[in-house]
Amino acid sequence: MDVERVHVEGDPAVRGVWHAAAARDADGLVLTHGAGGNADAPLLVAVAEAFATHGVSVLRCDLPFRQARPRGAPSPAGAARDRAGLRAALAVLRERAGGRLFLGGHSYGGRQASMLVAEEPALVGGLLLQSYPLHPPGRPSTVRSAHLPKIRVPTLFVHGAGDAFATREELDAARALIPAHTELLGASGGHDLGWSQRRRAADLPARIAAAFLDLVGQR
Numbered sequence: 001m002d003v004e005r006v007h008v009e010g011d012p013a014v015r016g017v018w019h020a021a022a023a024r025d026a027d028g029l030v031l032t033h034g035a036g037g038n039a040d041a042p043l044l045v046a047v048a049e050a051f052a053t054h055g056v057s058v059l060r061c062d063l064p065f066r067q068a069r070p071r072g073a074p075s076p077a078g079a080a081r082d083r084a085g086l087r088a089a090l091a092v093l094r095e096r097a098g099g100r101l102f103l104g105g106h107s108y109g110g111r112q113a114s115m116l117v118a119e120e121p122a123l124v125g126g127l128l129l130q131s132y133p134l135h136p137p138g139r140p141s142t143v144r145s146a147h148l149p150k151i152r153v154p155t156l157f158v159h160g161a162g163d164a165f166a167t168r169e170e171l172d173a174a175r176a177l178i179p180a181h182t183e184l185l186g187a188s189g190g191h192d193l194g195w196s197q198r199r200r201a202a203d204l205p206a207r208i209a210a211a212f213l214d215l216v217g218q219r
Contacts, residue, residue: 006059006092012085014092015039016061019052028097029128030089031060034107035073038066043195043205044106047130050205054213057097061089063109074108083116090123102216104128107165107191111144118150126216127155128208131191134166134174143170148177155182156212162190185211 002020007013016039020026029051033041039060048058064085065074074082086103093101103124105113110129117127135142155178159171166174168184175182187204188194194201 006061008088008092010088012064012081012088013067014059014061014085014089015067016059016089017045017048018096019048019058019060020096021052021055021057023055025098026055026057027099027102028057028059028093029102029104030086030093030113031058031128032063032086032089032105032109032113033060033066034105034109034131037106038062038070041106042200043130043193046195046205047208050209051212053206054209056102056209056213057093059089059093059096061085063112079112079115082112083119086113086116087120087123100125100216102126102128102212104130104212106130107133114151114155115147117153118147121150121152124153126153126212127151128158128212129155130158130208131160131163131193132157132166132171132174133191134170137164140170143174145174145177148174149179151178152180154180154215156208156215157182157184158187158193158208158211159184160187160189160191160193165191181215183211183215 004018039062063082103113
């Protein structure tokens with residue numbers, strides 16, 4: 001598996017790591033991080049490696065807010081720019097992957113990915129949402145689902161059993177708003193999907209890749 005650091009200038013720039021699958025005409029996935037992390041988060045690295053092993057090239061990338069500063073949470077005022085960063089990353093992916101394009105992210109990154117796909121459904125052929133932050137912890141009435149009915153591509157949700165950002169039942173209700181085919185893959189742990197410093201569900205990355213490719217259909 002070839003791994004390469006990527007930095008493409010632009011406004012916004014694209015900064016990340018390329019995991020090349022063996023086939024030149026492979027499908028491609030842009031994968032991004034949550035509000036507190038970056039593209040080098042261990043779970044994202046493992047998921048990227050699992051997809052590459054399954055024949056999908058991956059560009060895991062830092063969102064513009066993380067490129068601007070190494071620590072700290074994103075600002076709501078910068079969300080549109082973060083989505084523009086994902087759009088730019090997909091353009092870079094299009095130059096490197098000959099097959100279908102997919103988009104995914106963890107928590108905040110997944111939310112921005114879902115909003116971009118709702119705005120521009122033709123951009124990708126599938127969406128991967130790890131630990132989707134349906135509502136802030138302890139505030140179930142503040143639901144982030146208004147854009148979900150505009151998503152028109154197959155979508156895989158990966159959900160930790162103890163995630164404070166949504167219960168399984170709440171996430172199932174949100175999935176029902178999406179007119180395309182969706183699936184939910186359960187995981188241990190909470191918002192970290194059981195992938196912490198001390199304990200890691202070692203089979204999870206491979207399960208995510210396999211479930212996603214089953215959902216979108218193997219080429």
